[in-house]
Amino acid sequence: MRQNLGGKLDLTTYGRSSGFAVDPVEKKPLYHFLPGSDVFSFGTAGCNLSCRFCQNWDISTARDMDRLMAQATPEEIAAAAKRTGCQSVAYTYNDPIIFTEYAVDAALAARADGLYSIVVSAGYITPAGAADLFGPIDAANIDLKSFEPEFYRxxxxxxxxxxxDVLRYLVHETTVWTEVTTLVIPGLNDSPSELGRLTEWVAGELGPDVPLHFSAFHPAARMTNRPVTPLATLRQARDIGLANGLRYVYLGNVAEPGGSVTVCPGCRTGLVVRFGYQVADQRLTPDGLCPECGQTVAGRWA
Ligand code: SF4
Structure with a gap:
């Protein structure tokens, strides 16, 4: 049942993890994929990017194998996910791009056990690599960290x-349910102009139904000289996204009433009400319709 990507034996993190946890799917964040379900999450060590604000700095920069305490085969991961009542396995914490062979085998084992697979990634991967990694994946949250090439560099x-290119590929050429996250950093990527271009691109190139999460920055790693993102900035980002045609714009890492509620784009009824990462009320029909006006809400709901 394994997909042979080659090079598996060269992947020093294969079968080893920096930790496992059971999280709500909302924590990935995915708001339009099996809301309220639990996800068995794991990651390894290292990363192919070096974001100065990385919240998982100790994991993403780890070079030695001491980080990799837990050992588990793909089949053991799937079995543990089932045992803990999870509906999905998530490849997360560091970027699964760098442990593609392990993630793909775990995803195939998960699928064989009736489980879904989720990738949480920065999406910095070649087209061939993307085809390998996302082949057996059901949902993804991809960071769009800025709309400025200089920021990325x-x-x-x-x-x-x-x-x-990876975002276009996922939305238009695969069946992977895709959501996007932008960490809004004061003074770096929070100008109305940049947020306007970013949200215009998401709505125009990916489509208005792709959920966009604006997440609050907190000082971390090599970026401790910037303040926490003000709530007013996040609200402005949401307003810009909605004005540019996006139907689902969420606020994360912040206590904002309504910031994580899925609202019907037709009649504005609150359909999935969340407090923090917990789902308090779910009114969508199993096939994703608003019970008030019949509007279809994009996502995988059942
Ligand atoms: S891509 Fe994610 S895990 Fe890797 S350095 Fe950047 S923030 Fe950290």
Missing amino acids: KITGGRLDVVL
């Missing part, structure tokens, strides 16, 4: 155009 060590 200087702050992350990556390239904006590569990430945009």
Whole structure:
């Protein structure tokens, strides 16, 4: 049942993890994919980017194997996910791009056990690599860290155009349910002009039904000289996204009533009400219709 990508034996993190946890799917964040379900999450060590603000700095920069304490085969991961009542397995914490062989085998084992697979990634990968990694994946949250090539080059060590191509590929050429996250950093990527171009691109190139999460920055890693993102900035980002045609714009890492509620784009009824990462009320029909006006709400709901 394994997909032979070659090079598996050269992947030193294969079968080893920096930790496992059971999280709500909302924490990935995915708001339009099996809301309220639990996800068995794991990651390894290292990353192919070097974001100065990385919240998982100790994991993403780890070079030694001491980080990799837990050992588990793909089949053991799937079995543990089932045992803990999870509906999905998530490849997360560091970027699964760098442990593609392990993630793909775990996803195939998960699928064989009736489980879904989720990738949380910065999307900095070649087209061939993307085809390998996302082949057995059901849902993804991809960072769009900025809409400025200079930001990508200087702050992350990556390239904006590569990430945009991966987002287009996922939305238009695969069945992977895709959501996008932008960490809004004061003074770096929070100008109305940049947020306007970013949200215009998401609505125009990916479509208005792709959920966009604006997440609050908190000082971390090599970026401790900037303040926490003000709530007013996040609200402005949401307003810009909605004005540019996006139907689902969420606020994350912040306590904002309504910031994580899925609202019907037709009649504005609150359909999935969340407090923090918990779902308090779910009114959508199993096939994703608003019970009030019959509007279809994009996502995988059942
Ligand atoms: S891509 Fe994610 S895990 Fe990797 S350095 Fe950037 S923020 Fe950290």
